[in-house]
Amino acid sequence: MFPTLRLSKALTLGGHINVRVLRDHAKREAFAAAEQTRQALRYIAQNTQLPLLQRTKAQVELALMDSNTRRMKIKNRCVTTGRGRGILRNFRICRYQFRLLGKAGDLPGVKKANW
Amino acid sequence: MATAISRIVKLLPTKALPPRERLQELARTTSRIFSTTYNPQNLRTGNRVLRERLRGPALLDYYQPGRRVGVVDLRRHFPMMSFVDEQERQRLLDVQSKKARGKGAPKKKKEGNDKKKKARIMRGGQEGYVRARL
Numbered sequence: 485m486f487p488t489l490r491l492s493k494a495l496t497l498g499g500h501i502n503v504r505v506l507r508d509h510a511k512r513e514a515f516a517a518a519e520q521t522r523q524a525l526r527y528i529a530q531n532t533q534l535p536l537l538q539r540t541k542a543q544v545e546l547a548l549m550d551s552n553t554r555r556m557k558i559k560n561r562c563v564t565t566g567r568g569r570g571i572l573r574n575f576r577i578c579r580y581q582f583r584l585l586g587k588a589g590d591l592p593g594v595k596k597a598n599w
Numbered sequence: 600m601a602t603a604i605s606r607i608v609k610l611l612p613t614k615a616l617p618p619r620e621r622l623q624e625l626a627r628t629t630s631r632i633f634s635t636t637y638n639p640q641n642l643r644t645g646n647r648v649l650r651e652r653l654r655g656p657a658l659l660d661y662y663q664p665g666r667r668v669g670v671v672d673l674r675r676h677f678p679m680m681s682f683v684d685e686q687e688r689q690r691l692l693d694v695q696s697k698k699a700r701g702k703g704a705p706k707k708k709k710e711g712n713d714k715k716k717k718a719r720i721m722r723g724g725q726e727g728y729v730r731a732r733l
Contacts, residue, residue: 499662499663505662509661509662512655512658512659512661513659515654515655515658516655516656516658516659517655519653519654519655520653523648523649523651523653526645526648527645527648527649528645529645530643530645530647530648531643531644531645532642532643532644532645533642533644555654558658560661561662563661563662576661
């Protein structure tokens with residue numbers, strides 16, 4: 485169902501780890517590894533000065549690249565629970581963890597509003 | 600180009616405009632001197648892509664920010680070179696010294712009559728397997 489991803493063996497992730505977090509991290513690694521190739525191909529494809537054949541070839545090659553090397557495949561997940569929805573980007577945790585940690589005073593600058 | 604000309608026109612002391620060719624020449628010279636791109640037709644050269652910063656390192660930092668490169672990473676990326684893993688070396692040294700003091704890991708149990716045991720396992724199910732182990 486899901487294509488096999490190669491994870492680095494030196495994987496030391498902080499916080500919660502489950503399959504989805506690992507998968508997402510593998511996608512991040514794949515993206516980082518292929519990013520320069522991807523940008524080079526994008527440059528060729530978008531440069532109107534270059535011959536059309538070359539540009540089309542670059543486009544085809546981009547389309548044929550592993551889909552896991554795409555930026556859009558990466559999804560931010562909760563660092564403490566691995567939850568995929570309701571993530572606060574600035575804190576990298578989900579809304580419930582934000583509530584818990586915020587109440588406990590573990591998030592600097594976060595305070596429960598009261599009026 | 601249009602922006603370059605308008606900027607130049609603003610700097611002019613009089614309101615009478617010089618001819619267009621002169622202005623273009625001026626813009627070209629300006630971009631040559633300050634090494635900026637001169638693109639009068641606003642063609643799509645793809646430079647936008649080259650100007651983008653690489654996002655990979657920042658995205659990799661998501662789950663554990665500040666994860667530094669380790670020996671394993673180095674070995675993975677430069678397989679032709681050799682790197683010393685200080686921790687692993689120390690571990691192996693410790694094992695050696697323990698062995699020398701007679702405090703190493705016990706040797707693996709030698710299993711005699713392997714064939715017979717395997718046959719018994721094949722015949723009897725789990726019970727047979729447990730008996731064989733005993």
